[in-house]
Amino acid sequence: MGFPNHMIDALEGANLKKQMASSMETVGSPEKCVPSTSSKTHMDLKGIIRSEYIRLRRSKKLKHTEQVKALYNENCRKIQEDIEDHQSVQKKPEFQSFYTPEILTATPVTHKCEVTSAVKELSVQSVPLRLMNSLKPIPSMYSWAPLQQNYVVEDETVLHNIPYMGDDLLEKDTSFIEELIKNYDGKVHGDKDKSMLDDELFLNLVQSVSTIYDKDVPDSQMTFPEDKIFEAMAEVFPEKGKSDNLKHLYRDLLEKNDPSSLPPECTPNIDGPNAMSVPREQTLHSFHTLFCRRCYKYDCCLHPYRPSPSKLMRKMPDKKQEPEPCGADCFMHIVGYKEKEVSASDSEKSDKECKNERSKSPIGMTKGKKRKNNGTGSGSEDSNDGLGSFMKAKYKNLDIKYPMKSKKITEEWTGAEESLFRVLAEMYRTNYCAIAKLLWNKNCKQVYEFALKEMTHLPDLDGDDNEKTPPRKIKPKKRPISKVWALHSKRVQMKKDSNIKTVSNYVPCDHPGMRCDDTCQCVMAQNFCEKFCQCSDECQNRFPGCRCKAQCNTKQCPCFLAVRECDPDLCQACGADQFDTDKISCKNVNVQRNLKKHLLLAPSDVAGWGIFLKESSDKNEFISEYCGEIISQDEADRRGKVYDKYMCSFLFNLNNDFVVDATRKGNKIRFANHSVNPNCYAKVMMVNGDHRIGIFAKRSIQSGEELFFDYRYGPTEQLRFVGIERDVEMI
């Protein structure tokens, strides 16, 4: 078999346990089903397979219904909680609903309700019947999920539901549904696999059959199912392929389902007991791959493309290695260290900042000590301050001291510590003191010794790094800003001349070792390079940011002119980098800061629902961002067909590649109606590398006014979809 027997047995046992637990009644009475003889005929086996298959399917179905029931109950409970929550909110401030007495006297009484009794003595009782006026129902609303930021979804490969639009349509226009299904290549969600044998079922089937089959053979439970079983399976389910295929499939599935064996690419938890000593790349692998440099989140739902950090430039330590030893036991006292260090520092001498740092460091030391005397909680006191350069400057001069009291030094290096050292070594280089402090259980001498050991089988980090980022080493003086702007305006002019109105989605460029020239994807798409690009800070194609002191709401501001919001990392003069929203003077950060107006929902004066402004707004003020699912243009075409039929669409063109669809997910502004004489306008802006739709006031709008914008004139002036022109008498 070529497979370690003992391992498989363990796996099988585990799987069986799992199966037993999940469906107790399934393995109820295997004995009476089949007479267990070694000379089982092929036909018997097939029969066993069939009966087992039916049994398993039934139990699976049962399990499924149980799951659905549980989910339903869970939902009921959640709804109940929500209702209670809502009621408690309502009770909080005093409020009495206004009771309007029924005014029925005005309506004429046309009918009477009488009760006559057979007993003569009882008088006839009568009550006037009054017709109640019919109430106007609120417009219908399809459920949608609230969203405050766009959400990228993938194209749907199957049609999730066949839309119901009334019986009339189905009768009249049968071709529509057919066409719709054709768009999805005939795939509709919920279509059953023809064979009805999915992977899980297959696995369970093989196992249960093999247990029955091998019942009488002593010690046979511990072996891999015999080939006979697979042969029989292949005959029962011919569409699954030959017996060899089935065998391979079974093996793969076994591996996948085993909880005790980790997949080879998964590193054990570094905080766990099984932590292993692995290279740096492996330790950081999941962090590197999942972290979104643009959202600062792991596995974000907005940016499918994530650059790997190996090519990114890092913020190098502001502080070089302290020349002073950290204490009496410092590794610097080790004989042979000094000579090495001198040669190392020679190479750094070219760097002027290095010198400055050195002269500063003693001051930093004293300050750090002072902080320590202040007590342990001092670290958090800066947390409420504004961020930005101010904070950075502060940190620069501060040295970090750890509470040393409870530090236990252990002699052995655990796997976790070894991995951690490799991770930290790249950051701190030869600053073993700092590494030791972060490692907690080691002193710098140990770290130094371990580093020497490591050095022998690791390539030189410094040399490697220098090759990777050539611009860093040169480190030219910063170009004067005027020159940057001259270049920039030239480029803008060129852009205008080219006279192409299309706007492409921004994707960070990644071409190591090359400048951003005509082959760069940013240049080709006529986008600026952003801070997320892999090119250097001095890239020609970068947007330099603004230096406005004002509010950045006129065309004087280059950001405003370029239909961009001010980048907090580029534009610091206008205060876009302020942490506290109240302190920002810049008015060009509304979308990123989510500084929207309060909107209220009510039945529209025009059609369906409408959205109304709570507080008045001036001209050009930001109202709200138009949020929704970001879908590809193809997907929008497919969805648009359905929306066209519904005469209701929330599609909004974002750029050449993507469309925002607020049908399923969105925010309140999705209820804004279309008008040819609108009071709002939409603008697609580049906000920190993303295109986002801002809705702005076209004129000053009073409180309580309904908001309209012109659906037709999307930002890209492409008429994607106009439901029905609801231009009532608003002309």
Add this chain to the structure above:
Amino acid sequence: MKSKKKEKEKATVKVEENVEADLEKFIQAFEKPTRIYRYLRTRHLVSPIFLQRNLTYMKHRRSVNNLKRRSFKVDSLQTNKKDIKNDKHSSNFSSVVKYLKLELTGVYNSQFSPDVHEAAIDITLNKVQHGRKGDSQQGFKQINVGKAKVPVNPNWNNSSLDGTQSDSENYSPCQETVICKDGFSFKPKDGFHSCILNLNVTCLLKPSLSNGVTNGDVSEHDEPQPKKRRSVLNGRSISVEEESVTYSAELTLYGKQYQGVLKSGMYDLVLQDSASKFSTRDSRWDSSVGKRSIDLLDEFGSSPTLKLYLCWTDDPEGNQQCKIPPCEFVKNNRITKYSNFSGYDSETSPQKIKEEAQSTPQKKMQVTYMFLYNDITRQQTDTRDNMRCPWCTVNCEKLYSLLKHLRLCHARFNILYVPMPKGARVDVTINDCYDGAYGGNPQDLNSHIGFAFHRLGPVRRTSITHVMVYRPKRQPHSLLEFCEPEKENQVSKQIIQGHNRLYYRTNTCLPLQPQEVNQDSEDEVTPNWLCQKSVNLIDEFTDVNEGEKELMKMWNLHCMKYAYIADCQMPQASQSFVEEHGCELIEKGIVKNYLIHLVNMFDFGLVTPDIVQRTMWQLYTVRDDLEMSGQITSAS
């Protein structure tokens, strides 16, 4: 409605000439709106919603113009008031103080025997101070004005039926003059008291010997006489000691706010026997009381009367009789003031003339109504020579007003004006686009406005908006605007701004309560489902270990909570993460994972090594604190 009947009559005449179906069609087209407007007219007469004269296009129907409103300023209210007051004080101060002069002619009583000659009169003045809050008898002041002696039945024998006039003109020498020494100051502000003159007349029933005898003498002398007299006259058991009979009368000089100030002139005052109040009633007296109610004038014959001449003077001596009675003068002051300020007469008259000049030629103008129906193929005409609306008979007086009225008040019709050499032609067609929906303030329909007060204290109400003043720019009146079909006027669409509707929640479609209006359902940056989704997505990974997963979930939720947007926020973010979730990190045992996360951020160029060190130090401090407090066992 007369006009309608007229139309019908006219129509019937035509029917005889033409086809009956034509009339049928006409009625079919115009019956419904005409009925509605007929009903509305009647309703308007009974309970008008507005007054025609207040409409801008009906200005000429207004009898009082508001020219002075134009120059009116709220700030000037006080100064205006002050001016009025000062003026009064400066010009009329001296004359405001008046003195009361009473000339008492005599007491007349037919039942008195001729030998009774004199009566003593005690005059007092009661000033009643009326409090502001209803306690009317708060201040009561009695002032003794004086005493006088008057003859009883003077000239009884000489001029029996001469009446008062002759008496007033020829003052007999015997009359007594009493002047009230305290002046009456008529201040407009001070009108919270009323003044009553009290006259007590004591008649000595014993005949006096002479006219000029002193009071004391008289009383001593005529003691036995009244005894007899009274016993005879009134049939009462009068004690022997009684020698005089006392009558009293009250004369209200003025009431509160100087109402009904007595004018100068001759007065006959009916006297009442004051003793009767205290004596036991007998049948005769009762009957006399009953009689009085039947005929008041009889009383003058039967009861004793006091004749007196009352006049107001400017000086205490009573020489200068004031020309105008004080009441007039209080009134007059006001009237003159207003007339002076407004210049009412001078300005109104030319305008009236102008209006008349305009309206006179129009009166002759004929207005021909042409009712078009049956897809404007048929027509009926109706000519009238006044400017009354054919549906609600409002006299509009001017052609412009008429047309405006028709357009605005009878929107169920399309009104088109066609100038004609002799007058005007008005084409009337049915307005098919008429929208009969509710056109009023929508907040009157919604009942969620709520009370401002509740038993348990104030409650929140929905804020509502009303238009208090609306002054749109009005075009000058021109008949041309009626020459073309009406357009939807956009200005009139959104007069009422503000929150005039019931709002609904976005998530449940339930009505929004007033106290919830300020809560924005989109306030939270990340909805719950998105948080859960991100957690689920992380959980789905197979090649990520549980420590990493845990950290990633925590970090994601942290980022979602604060919505970080910039690289420069990352140091802050990692530190606040430790502050908020430090304990959790330690309890879950993912401290090293957090360190790796920080290194990862460094790899992406978001934080500096310094920040990594600082943040970790912070975390280790938290761990130390926890270890110290014994919440966790020492880390391995």
